[in-house]
Amino acid sequence: MALEHPALPLEEPKATPTGAEPIVKTLGLTRHFRVGGPFSGRHLHAADDINLSIGANEIVALVGESGSGKSTVARLLARVYKPTAGKILYHGRSLGSMRTHRERLAYAGRVPMVFQDPYGSLSPVYRVAHGVVRALKLHRRELSGQQRAQEAERILKSVGLTPPREFLRKYPYELSGGQRQRIGFAQALASRPELILADEPVSMLDVSVRIGVLNLMADLRRKEGISFLYITHDIASARYVADRLVVMYAGKIAEQGPAEDVLANPKHPYTQLLLSAVPDPRAPVSLPASSEVAEPPRVIDPGEGCRFRWRCPYAIERCSVETPQLRPLRPAHEAACHVAK
Numbered sequence: 001m002a003l004e005h006p007a008l009p010l011e012e013p014k015a016t017p018t019g020a021e022p023i024v025k026t027l028g029l030t031r032h033f034r035v036g037g038p039f040s041g042r043h044l045h046a047a048d049d050i051n052l053s054i055g056a057n058e059i060v061a062l063v064g065e066s067g068s069g070k071s072t073v074a075r076l077l078a079r080v081y082k083p084t085a086g087k088i089l090y091h092g093r094s095l096g097s098m099r100t101h102r103e104r105l106a107y108a109g110r111v112p113m114v115f116q117d118p119y120g121s122l123s124p125v126y127r128v129a130h131g132v133v134r135a136l137k138l139h140r141r142e143l144s145g146q147q148r149a150q151e152a153e154r155i156l157k158s159v160g161l162t163p164p165r166e167f168l169r170k171y172p173y174e175l176s177g178g179q180r181q182r183i184g185f186a187q188a189l190a191s192r193p194e195l196i197l198a199d200e201p202v203s204m205l206d207v208s209v210r211i212g213v214l215n216l217m218a219d220l221r222r223k224e225g226i227s228f229l230y231i232t233h234d235i236a237s238a239r240y241v242a243d244r245l246v247v248m249y250a251g252k253i254a255e256q257g258p259a260e261d262v263l264a265n266p267k268h269p270y271t272q273l274l275l276s277a278v279p280d281p282r283a284p285v286s287l288p289a290s291s292e293v294a295e296p297p298r299v300i301d302p303g304e305g306c307r308f309r310w311r312c313p314y315a316i317e318r319c320s321v322e323t324p325q326l327r328p329l330r331p332a333h334e335a336a337c338h339v340a341k
């Protein structure tokens with residue numbers, strides 16, 4: 001099949017030395033959705049004022065319960081959604097300034113997304129080779145047919161599918177869930193990514209194969225220097241693989257910092273609640289039972305005040321009238337809570 005896409009800029013991504021410009025950085029990134037019809041005037045605040053960054057060779061876990069806005073952040077980074085406000089910088093350059101198809105395609109290759117559902121994300125009518133080779137044709141136009149075949153085999157090996165030739169000939173229905181998810185990563189690798197946005201990549205897999213996919217992310221970071229935004233509602237798996245944790249609640253960042261420090265010294269009551277549900281000796285003392293009554297986050301026109309106040313046992317009057325801002329509480333570790341110390 002002839003591909004109409006123009007050749008890509010093919011220079012190697014520049015390594016980001018520690019402390020240098022991150023791969024992506026968001027500034028006040030916000031996405032609202034209108035709800036209740038065009039004239040209702042009501043808006044769902046899926047992501048509000050998100051400031052996060054992901055550097056070279058880094059695994060950042062974005063953690064939070066269902067509906068907290070994790071996928072919205074990933075889709076904004078992948079340019080599936082347009083921001084309502086704020087911006088995304090890629091190596092310091094605003095995505096909004098990328099005007100040409102060529103630039104946007106190059107960005108999509110450098111920052112691809114891997115989806116939650118390894119069944120839905122692969123076409124059942126094509127062999128594995130089709131998706132990987134198509135991605136190579138799209139993003140690596142300098143390769144000859146023979147080089148593409150070699151590269152497809154190398155990529156399959158790097159995601160642990162050997163012998164690669166055999167796997168390239170298979171159809172998705174001939175693969176297990178874990179193998180399908182590895183194919184999802186293989187397709188992302190074909191464009192030589194710097195950062196993979198992995199949206200709940202293990203949540204639909206059996207517990208027994210989850211660890212293999214988490215190890216794959218760790219391996220790809222170690223061997224190929226690829227960064228990950230690892231999205232999960234499971235803080236236990238985040239603690240296994242991430243360097244940094246970003247905890248979201250009701251469209252806002254509640255807490256972020258080095259994974260070890262956030263886990264050992266969770267500052268935000270919501271992070272404490274998440275950790276109290278994980279059977280681990282390092283988890284802090286559970287919150288009082290009253291806070292464990294599940295209350296859906298209020299994200300439609302939430303107004304001022306802390307969005308966690310309905311569930312928070314430490315809420316004070318100020319929490320109802322003033323939205324807490326992220327503030328540093330430990331080195332590189334910040335939380336958005338009026339009372340956290």
Ligand SMILES: Nc1ncnc2c1ncn2[C@@H]1O[C@H](COP(=O)(O)OP(=O)(O)OP(=O)(O)O)[C@@H](O)[C@H]1O
Pocket residue numbers: 033044045046064065066067068069070071072073233299
């Ligand atoms: N396209 C959309 N139109 C309207 N509302 C949306 C849209 N996408 C997301 N939302 C809403 O935004 C909020 C955040 O959704 P999002 O999918 O980002 O949450 P999540 O943290 O990824 O949840 P989950 O863990 O269930 O995947 C939810 O209330 C959701 O209903």
Ligand code: SF4
Pocket residue numbers: 268269270306307308309310312313314315316319324336337338339340
């Ligand atoms: S700001 Fe108030 S309501 Fe929000 S988490 Fe802190 S104490 Fe609880």
Ligand SMILES: [Mg+2]
Pocket residue numbers: 070071072199200
């Ligand atoms: Mg999601």
